[in-house]
Amino acid sequence: MKKTILMLATCVAAATPAAAVELSVVGSWSSLPLHKEYEAPFWRQTLPQASDGKITTNVTTHGEMNLGVAEVFRLLGQGVFDVGMTVGDYAVADAPELEGLDVPLVAISADKARAAVDAARPMVEDIFRDRFNSKVLAIAPYPPQVVFCNKAISNLDDLKGLKVRASGRMTAKFLEALGAEGVNIAFSEVPGALQKGVVDCAVTGAGSGYSAGWWEVSTHLLTIPLGGWDPVVTAINLDTWNELDAETQELIQSEVKSEFEEPAWASAEGALANDVACLTGNGECKSGDNRSMTLVEASDADIAKARNILETQVLPEWADRAGADWAKRWNDSVGKVVDVTVPTD
Structure with a gap:
């Protein structure tokens, strides 16, 4: 009799669908293509449909919630929402070792940037687990972060003496080493700052600048x-993750990789050429109307000088702040991919 009851209970348990899951999701910049084309469709439609309705989502963005970008991963770790995503550089005040995810000037192509991010991922996963009580689900790119100026420039040296909005701490350190003044201004405030002369130039992705009207x-x-490439980290609160059954965890990881992360990286290849065409009118713009900014292409001398500053000043300064252990981990992973070694002595 006991055996019969046990068998019946097992059958009922197997036939009972797993409990529904509702996730509160906070995306990155609502006005930019990464959110419009990948984040929002994935979390609002793709994942719920793939789960046959088991997973439902409530999706907003940090801008719509009036969150400071530095707060996103802090609040995620506290469980204020379940899934959060924003640029990794925005969290470096809490985790200086995270700057190693996006080092300027080491990756010119999307393939190289992807290889560097893949190499950094084990470090990033440890950082998010320990610093932000969360699990990394994806790391997706913005386009390469280039320089918009409201002053006439013709080469890298012309940035000396100018006030330049930096897209991250390493970029700010680089600008200071170059002789420019690195300025910290929120992305949404940059157009007004450029117009009023608060800054002379600003760094962001070419596509982001096009979409936001920086031209x-x-x-x-x-x-x-x-x-660099301003990688956007998507993470889920670790307590939320641990409450999910193994099947749901596997579904989320599989769908995020194939339907969100991979397509976002695929679109990054060739995106810079299109974005530059859109901003300058030099070529076909597939994203909208051509604009007429003056194109300033970096010379070999510019790139060589920039790399020298990076390797002799910026990276050693980061190693001092992050610590020798993190610098060694970076050397053994990302450094090998991009052929750069951070001094750790």
Whole structure:
């Protein structure tokens, strides 16, 4: 009799669908293509449909919630929402070792940037687990971070003495080593700052600047990737993750990789050429109307000088702040991919 009851209970348990899961999701910049084309469709439609309705989501963005970008991962770790995503550089005040995810000037192509991010991922996963009580689900790119200027420039040296909005701490350190003044201004405030002369130049992705209308308040576009690729980290609160059954965890990881992360990286290849065409009118713009900024292409001398500053000043300074252990981990992973070694003595 006991055996019969046990068998019946087992059958009922197997036939009972797993409990529904509702996730509160906070995306990155609502006005930019990464959110419009990948984040919002994935979390609102793709994942719920793949789960046959088991997973439902409530999706907003940090801008719509009036969150400071530095707060996103802090609040995620506290369980204020379940899934959060924003640029990794925004969290470096809490985790200086995270700057190693996006080092300026080491990756010119999307393939190289992807290889560097993949190499950094084990470090990033440890950082998010220990610093933000969360599990990394994806790391997706913005386009290369280039320089918009509202002053006439013709090369890298022309940035000396100018006030430049940096897209991350390493970029700010690089600008200071170059002789410019690195300025910390929120992305949404940059157009007004350029127009009023609060800054002379600003660093962001070419596509982001196009979408946000920076071409209206800038005249020159320097295409050297001073700000890296600004990878956006998507993470889920670790307590939320641990409450999910193994099947749901596997579904989320599989769908995030194939339907969100991979397509976002695929679109990054060739995106810079399109974005530059859109901003300068040099070529076909597939994203909208051509604009007429002056294109300033980095010379070999510009790139060589920038790399020298990076390797002799910026990276050693980061190693001092992050610690020798993190610098060694970076050397053994990302450094090998990009052929750069951070001094750790």
